[in-house]
Amino acid sequence: xxxxxxxxxxxxxSLMVAxxxxxxxxxxxxxxxxxxxxxxxxxxxxxxxxxxxxxxxxETGSPLLGFIASAIGGAMLSLLFVFLTQVVLANQVASxxxxxxxxxxxxxxxxxxxxxxxxxxxxxxxxxxxxxxxxLGPILFSHDPILYLSIAIVASIWAVLKYTxxxxxxxxxxxxHDAAHALGYKVVRxxxxxxxxxxxxxxxxxxxxxxxxxxxxxxxxxxxxxWIALALVVFASWKPWRVLLGAYLFGGVTVxxxxxxxxxxxxxxxxxxxxxxxxxxxxxxxxxxxxSSAPASLGRIFHASH
Amino acid sequence: xxxxxxxxQPSRAWSLATPLVAVLxxxxxxxxxxxxxxxxxxxxxxxxxYDPLFGEFAFYYRPQLLVKGAPLVLIAIGLSLGFKAGxxxxxxxxxYIIGAITGAGVGLAFYPLEAWYIFPLxxxxxxxxxxxxxxxxxxxxxxxxxxxxxVSLMLVYVAEQLLASMSLGLLKNPDGFGFPGxxxxxxxxxxxxxxxxxxxxxxxxxxxxxxVIFSYILLNRHMLGFHIRLTGxxxxxxxxxxxNPGRLILFCLGxxxxxxxxxxxxxxAGPTGQISIDFNVGYGFTAIIVAFLxxxxxxxxxxxxxxxxxxxxxxxxxxxxxxxxAAAIQVFQGMLLFFLLAFxxxxxxxxxxxxxxxx
Numbered sequence: 001x002x003x004x005x006x007x008x009x010x011x012x013x014s015l016m017v018a019x020x021x022x023x024x025x026x027x028x029x030x031x032x033x034x035x036x037x038x039x040x041x042x043x044x045x046x047x048x049x050x051x052x053x054x055x056x057x058x059e060t061g062s063p064l065l066g067f068i069a070s071a072i073g074g075a076m077l078s079l080l081f082v083f084l085t086q087v088v089l090a091n092q093v094a095s096x097x098x099x100x101x102x103x104x105x106x107x108x109x110x111x112x113x114x115x116x117x118x119x120x121x122x123x124x125x126x127x128x129x130x131x132x133x134x135x136l137g138p139i140l141f142s143h144d145p146i147l148y149l150s151i152a153i154v155a156s157i158w159a160v161l162k163y164t165x166x167x168x169x170x171x172x173x174x175x176x177h178d179a180a181h182a183l184g185y186k187v188v189r190x191x192x193x194x195x196x197x198x199x200x201x202x203x204x205x206x207x208x209x210x211x212x213x214x215x216x217x218x219x220x221x222x223x224x225x226x227w228i229a230l231a232l233v234v235f236a237s238w239k240p241w242r243v244l245l246g247a248y249l250f251g252g253v254t255v256x257x258x259x260x261x262x263x264x265x266x267x268x269x270x271x272x273x274x275x276x277x278x279x280x281x282x283x284x285x286x287x288x289x290x291x292s293s294a295p296a297s298l299g300r301i302f303h304a305s306h
Numbered sequence: 307x308x309x310x311x312x313x314x315q316p317s318r319a320w321s322l323a324t325p326l327v328a329v330l331x332x333x334x335x336x337x338x339x340x341x342x343x344x345x346x347x348x349x350x351x352x353x354x355x356y357d358p359l360f361g362e363f364a365f366y367y368r369p370q371l372l373v374k375g376a377p378l379v380l381i382a383i384g385l386s387l388g389f390k391a392g393x394x395x396x397x398x399x400x401x402y403i404i405g406a407i408t409g410a411g412v413g414l415a416f417y418p419l420e421a422w423y424i425f426p427l428x429x430x431x432x433x434x435x436x437x438x439x440x441x442x443x444x445x446x447x448x449x450x451x452x453x454x455x456x457v458s459l460m461l462v463y464v465a466e467q468l469l470a471s472m473s474l475g476l477l478k479n480p481d482g483f484g485f486p487g488x489x490x491x492x493x494x495x496x497x498x499x500x501x502x503x504x505x506x507x508x509x510x511x512x513x514x515x516x517x518v519i520f521s522y523i524l525l526n527r528h529m530l531g532f533h534i535r536l537t538g539x540x541x542x543x544x545x546x547x548x549x550n551p552g553r554l555i556l557f558c559l560g561x562x563x564x565x566x567x568x569x570x571x572x573x574x575a576g577p578t579g580q581i582s583i584d585f586n587v588g589y590g591f592t593a594i595i596v597a598f599l600x601x602x603x604x605x606x607x608x609x610x611x612x613x614x615x616x617x618x619x620x621x622x623x624x625x626x627x628x629x630x631x632a633a634a635i636q637v638f639q640g641m642l643l644f645f646l647l648a649f650x651x652x653x654x655x656x657x658x659x660x661x662x663x664x665x
Contacts, residue, residue, distance in 0.1 A: 040455065080644065088651040089310070093394055093455070097594055098643040105636030109343075112631055219633075224463045231456045270471035277460040281446075288452040303312065 011255060016147060017213055019251025021046070021205040021222075023150050025229035026236070026243045027157055028201025033233055034161065035194035036174035036297035040096025041081050042202050043226030044103025049074040049203025050210040051107040054119055054217045057207075063122040067146060067207050074203020075196045077103055082192050089301050104220060114217040122146070122212050146208055151244070153201065158240035170194065174295035177302045187302050202226065224277065231280045237293040246283075253279050310655040320653040325599055325606070328645035329613065335645075336638045345628050353627060354620030354635075367619050369506025373577050374618045376510040377402070377569035379611035381593035383517045384562030386602040390525075391537040393558045397443065397458025398566040399590025400465035401436040405567020406574040407472050408435025410581050413497035414477060414489060424496040428571060429509070436567015437560050439465065444559035448552040454559065462590070473581050487582035491575045499576035510572025514611075517565060522604040534558065566590060595643045614639065 025042050032039050052073030057066025077099065084095040122144045161167035170190060172180040177187045209225065210217055228250060236242035257272045265272070333355075337347030358367035381398045388395045395401075409432025416424045443457040477488040491497045501507040525531035537544040537554055545551075569589065578585045596614050600607030621635030651657075 084644070084647050088648050089655070090647040090650060094598060094643075095647055097396060098640060098647060101591060101595065102637065102640030102644060105633050105638075105640045108633030109631055109637055112633070224460070227456060227459050231453075231460070234453065234456070268471055268475070270467040270474075274464045274467045277463045281442075281452075281457050281460050284452050284456060285446055285450050288450050303310065 011259065013143070015248060015251045015255045016143065017251075018254045019247040020147050020150050021208045021213065021225055022229050022232060022250055023154070023244060023247035024205030024208060025202045025226055026232040026247060027150070027154050027240060028198035028205075029229055030233050030236070030238060030240060030243055031157060031170070031201075032194050032198035033298055034174045034238060034295055035170050035191050036177055036295050036300065036302075037085065037191050037195055038092045038096065038299040039078070039081055039099070039195060039198060040093060040230065041078070041099025041103065042096075042198075042229050043222055043224065044100035045074040045077050045199045045202035046103075046206035046209075046222045046226045046229075047107040047220070048077045048103045048110075049206030050222060051111045051114070051206075051217060053203070053207025054114055054210040055110065057119050057211055058114060058117055061120050063120055063211055066119070066211055067204060070203040070207030071200040072203070074201070074206065075199040077106075077203075078195050078199025081199075082195050085301075086188050086192055086195075089303055092299050092301070100226070108219045111217050111219065115219075117217065119211050119215050119217075121215075144212055146204065146212065150204075150208075154240050154244050161240065171295075174297055177297045177300070181302070181304060187304070191302075202229075205229070228276065228280050231284055234294075235283050235287050237287070238295065239293070250276060250280070309658050310651070311658050312655055313653075316653050321601060324649040324653060325601065325610070325646060327649050328599070328642060331645040331649070332638065332642045335641060339634065339637060339641075340630065343630070343634065345624075345630055350624055350628060350630060353624045354617060354638075357623060358616055358619045367623070369504065370619050371612060371615050372506035372511045373508070373615075375611045375615035376508070376514045377573050377589045378593050378596045378614055379514040379608055380510065380517055380569040380572075381562075381566045381590055382596035382600065382607045382611060383514070383521045383604060384565035385593055385597045386600070386604070386607060387521065387524075387534055388558035388562050389538075389597055390602050391534045391554055391558055392541070393555055394455045395440060395443070395458050395559050395562045396455055396594060397440070397460075397462045397590070398562060398593055399586060399588065400458065400462035401439045401563040401566035402570035402573075402590045403462075403465040403469050403586050404439040404570070405432040405436035405564075406570030406585070407469060407477070407581060408432060409567070409571030410488060410491060410497075410574045411472075411477060413491060413494065413575065416496070417489060417494060420496045422496070425499070425509075425575070428497060428575060429568065432567045432571025433564040434567070436570065437564040439567070440559045440563020441556070444556050444563075447559075448555055454555070458559075466586075469581070469586070470583050473583050477581050479580075488580045490579045492579040497575055499572045508572060508576040510569060510576065513568055513572065514608075518604045518608050525604070530557065566593075592639060595639055598643060598646055 025046055029039065029042055049070035053066040053070030056069035057063045081095055081099050084090040085092050124142050124144050161171065169185055173185060173187050173190050181187050206222060209222060214221065232243060232246045232250065235246045253276050257275050261269050261272050333351055337351055340350040341347045358364065358371070381402065385395055385398060409428045412431035413424060413428045439461060442461060443454040446452040446457055447454045473486050473488060479487060479489045499508040499510060501509065525535065533544065533549045533554060536547060537549055537551070574581055574585060592614060596607060596610045599613070600610035617635060617639060621632070624630040625632055
């Protein structure tokens, strides 16, 4: 065992990479939940994003097109959830589960030809001069564009929710859909847009796993990241910056755990691999006392006739 | 414009018809999917739904129906109790794994002793293991208000790691030449759940039947069952009726955990035979579909379990005969849940054509 072999600078840099899929999926789900919809299909949308992004990137040789395809793939799958919960008013918990089960199957079907294929590499944005700085360079200035995009999405979601009219309407729909409807806002239309945004973000997060983090395709490769993202939204009390904090915390746990595995610590590999899930549970327990910040209409079905 | 009008009371006729309509729709769209994959859709549907029951080799496949159906029914019965009350245990797969580990662990601890009491002790061990695993989300929910969906699901991944650790370490067969996996319980007469292997009968099938009967009595003839239904349909009324939500959560999650644990034990002591890294094939998740397809009703779940077992067996035949990918059956099962949820609207709403202009 040799813990001194773990380089703290590389650790922080890889922590950010490990956290980005969770961050993308969670910030998307945050918007969905702020609009009052509980979509438990994050895992399914992520894995569909992972395979559609992977397939397009391999076929075209362009990771950028792959990421675009993954966002479209995630949003397309979320349309099924839209149909079930917004059009035919099905139970959101059951519909979300259906989305995950279906997405896992469909992705395995789509991915058959891509097992063992190497995807084109996603270029890093090595910002001149800045990326050569010691310590800060590798941590802050030499990542891939999607990682920066994920942080930009968090910042813009925060700004939109806090300072704009659109954000206010979205929150109104999530807090009290009947009142929002009475004020003339299109509850269903707003929710559909939120769900599709959530799907696109989850899809991007999935593609980040298959194209950058791993990078290859294996069945069920998201391995519960979508569910951790759902937990993260609760952890963050539905606040964007806390999602970022939480995602990096979980990223940190994952990376430290992997580094300890590599360093050959006396703890068996299986128990180290459990740790991200156990920590998610512990964090949920600590934070679940305070439910006051949850959107009041979360998970409730809206039907305009009454 | 099409508008939805809420029915004063859910339609009984549609409630019974939607599962059938959903199955038909799944056959049509599943057939389309198979056609897209370049397979003959009619032949695929025939192989999946007809051949295992009435085809040339039906005598071989029919017992399989019991083998695959038993764990699905056993788990789904447990899940349906919670689902009825709005308590969502979706970590049955984890409870299934833990039940298998603890139950098999009890049996292996006695090896090579042969005695009549070993198998009953294993059954108790399996049920307790699943129950204890389900108590984690239950107690956390009661004590801290933690979301049981997320906790029970996280515990599936923890259980899978534990399973890997067990089959590589503690429960590894000492005479297994270093291969992962435990001793094969099929070679250990006292720890064997088979009644008749040729008929597909093992104690899990018996347990599934008993669970169906007990759950029917519980839901229709017992105060606790009434409280479960009341909590799901009218939580406020349940509160006034003096239902203790904490106890209900502990009961529903505990019962479903114990049943899932039992299913795991019967599977590992019979059809699978040994604890190995990947002995679990996702019954815990498919059982969610079974529970919904059966309308959370014990008899419905029995039928739905049989149908879902049929798609597993038919899927395997289609895989070997037509080269249909294994994932296609998974998609097929997911589709079924989709159509079911979609057609369910007809139970609660009336679809009307609205010609009146909205002011």
